Amino acid sequence: MTDFLLELLSEEIPARMQEKASADLAKLFTEELAKAGLKPDGITSYVTPRRLALIAHGLPLATAAVSEETKGPKVGAPPQALEGFLRKTGLTQDQLVERDGVLFAIVEKPGRETAAVLAEAVPAIVRAFPWPKSMRWGSGSLRWVRPLQGIVALLGEDIVPIEVDGVTSGAATIGHRFHHPGIITIGSASDYVEKLRACHVIVDHAERRDIIRVRSAELAAEAGLSVIPDEGLVAENAGLTEWPVPLLGHFDPAFLEVPREVIQLTLRTNQKYFVLNDAAGKLAPAFICTANITAKDGGTAIVAGNGKVLAARLSDAKFFWEQDLKVKLEDYLPKLEAMLFYEGMGSLRAKADRVADLSAWIARAYFPERDPDTARRAGLLAKADLATAMVGEFPELQGIMGGYYAEKAGEKPGTVSALQQQYVAAVEGCIPACVALADRVDTLVAFFARGIKPTGSKDPFALRRAALQVIQTILVNGTRLKLGAVIDQAKAGLGADLDTIELLDFFADRLKVQQREAGVRHDLIDAVFALGGEDDLVRLLARVKALQVFVETEDGANLLAGYKRAANILKKEGGVPEGASAVPDYQPEAAESALITALDSAEPKAANAVQNEDFAAAMSALASLRGPIDAFFDQVTVNDPSPQKRNTRLALLEKIRVAVHNVADFSNIEG
DSSP, X not given: OXXXXXXXXXXXXXXXXXXXXXXXXXXXXXXXXXXXXXOOSEEEEEEETTEXXXXXXEEOSBOOOEEEEEEEXXXXXXXXXXXXXXXXXXXXXXXXXXETTEEEEXXXXXXXXXXXXHHHHHXXXXXXXXXXXXXXXXXXXXXXXXXXXXXXXXXXXXXOOOEETTEEEESEEEOOTTTOOSEEEOXXXXXXXXXXXXXXXXXXXXXXXXXXXXXXXXXXXXXXXXXXXXXXXXHHHHTTOSSOEEEEEEOOGGGGGSOHHHHHHIIXXXXXXXXXXXXXXXXXXXXXXXXXXXXXXXXXXXXXXXXXXXXXXXXXXXXXXXXXXTSOGGGGGGGXXXXXXXXXXXXXXXXXXXXXXXXXXXXHHHOTTSOHHHHHHHHHHTTGGGGSHXXXXXXXXXXXXXXXXXXXXXXXXXXXXXXXXXXXXXXXXXXXXXXXXXXXXXXXXXXXXXXXXXXXXXXXXXXXXXXXHHHHHHHHHTOOOBHHHHHHHHHHHHTOOOOHHHHHHHHHHHHHHHHHHTTOOHHHHHHHHTTSOOOBHHHHHHHHHHHHHHHTSHHHHHHHHXXXXXXXXXXXXXXXXXXXXXXTTOOOXXXXXXXXXXXXXXXXXXXXXXXXXXXXXXXXXXXXXXHHHHHHHHHOOSSOSSHHHHHHHHHHHHHHXXXXXXXXXXXXXXX
């Protein structure tokens, strides 16, 4: 048994692709070897900006002989089928084996040297590699993420001869681009990691992440600061360096006049720097960058250079901030006239007017203690920051800058809060909720009315997310809102032709997804929705949760079984014959009479409890039916030879169904 080292050297691999590429290499390698009957004891994967590598541990030097069996046609099949099978397998008819009337081709394949298997597997892997984006260079046909420069392929200490589009394998690689740009000869898999480390290349991505994370925290602590945790940025910096060296720098505190989010975005997104807080939790005028070398001056020149680039970027941001503040936020509204919401859906200014009207309507209808004019104002200004210079430069700040500009312009706190929260998943507060709901429902109605809806995994306009955020906002605020009425109002504002039920069903699907993650059964949501007319999500979920508790009890499970038995009989008999419940002089049996009495008591109790939103009491009322229903089915024959008795008992089963449907449509409940 021996180890195999594979390294694919190239120009820089984008940081965002590296970890998946490393996993893909291990997966493809394992699959290719499995085709030849080889299975390593384990695989260790490595990736740096310039190389993908793996070590396959514990490979035998040769594969075992294998017997391959191929199923063929049945005995007596048409001659054409048999001839085709023989051509495919390369055998003659007398070499086939018959088993249970079916012909099989059994081919004994001798074992192969592992080196030969690897020599075929590696080129196949390289050519089939699933890069998100790749390029072709030179005159060859190979596509790779960046030009492939070298292949190290060592089985034990022996080179496995491999050629991929003119690139041949060997034992030579290169070290760090600046510290050790020369050739390194690898002896075997066992010395690969340490030889490269000696040449300033840390091949383990996880190790580079740890170095960046730990050293950054140490540098910050030494300066009395703390790093704002950002694992994504840690991974990105690890993907940009082969020899990571975090360095602490500072910028002019005057830039802190600019909103925190602007500075953080500039540092993190544009420069890949870590953002720091001071001891009070406020943004510090400092940053940590990650160099790719150990500088002779300790990094002084690197920090100075990075500081100059950052100062230029922050100067731009400060300029945009100051320019935007020269006018009030509302003064940007006219510019929205020239900005399209979506093709055929009018301008952003038209949307702003609709959101303003719908926000005010929601406030009047569901938040009577709040000022609808404040909601209208917040809705009108919600998109205004899209026309500002800052958002033009930093689109990620849309919705954030509006809150700052509104506050500077002296807008009411409710308006400011609404603008600050409009892109939060679950918006809290009455006025912010009005605006968030109005904006997202307007968007959903606009797109659905145009027939633009999510299909399968495709949802380019994030409509599923918009619906989920509507649900989250309603639930986090406990808003007793009739969703259908809000949709109808949005339709009126748009002049849209749309079936409200269709959009409510879309919300129901999103609600089921959301609640499934919270442990709520989707069939119970269906059971409540199936009754119709329930679009108050707070009330609906209260009913669903009470129902879930109930059906998981013995009484609930037995009542469900009794209901389904009654429903099945009704379905089989085609329902209740007309007039069956009004048979004169009918004398019910004792169990029948007891069930009638129980239903006469339970049905109004359950209905009143639902009306009063006391769903636990409604379940308790239904629970009282469990015993009488069990006794009825034990002691009474529904399908009696007497049409009078049969029809009257069918009517009683229908009464069970009606009583239960005060709470939910039990036909939708699984079990």
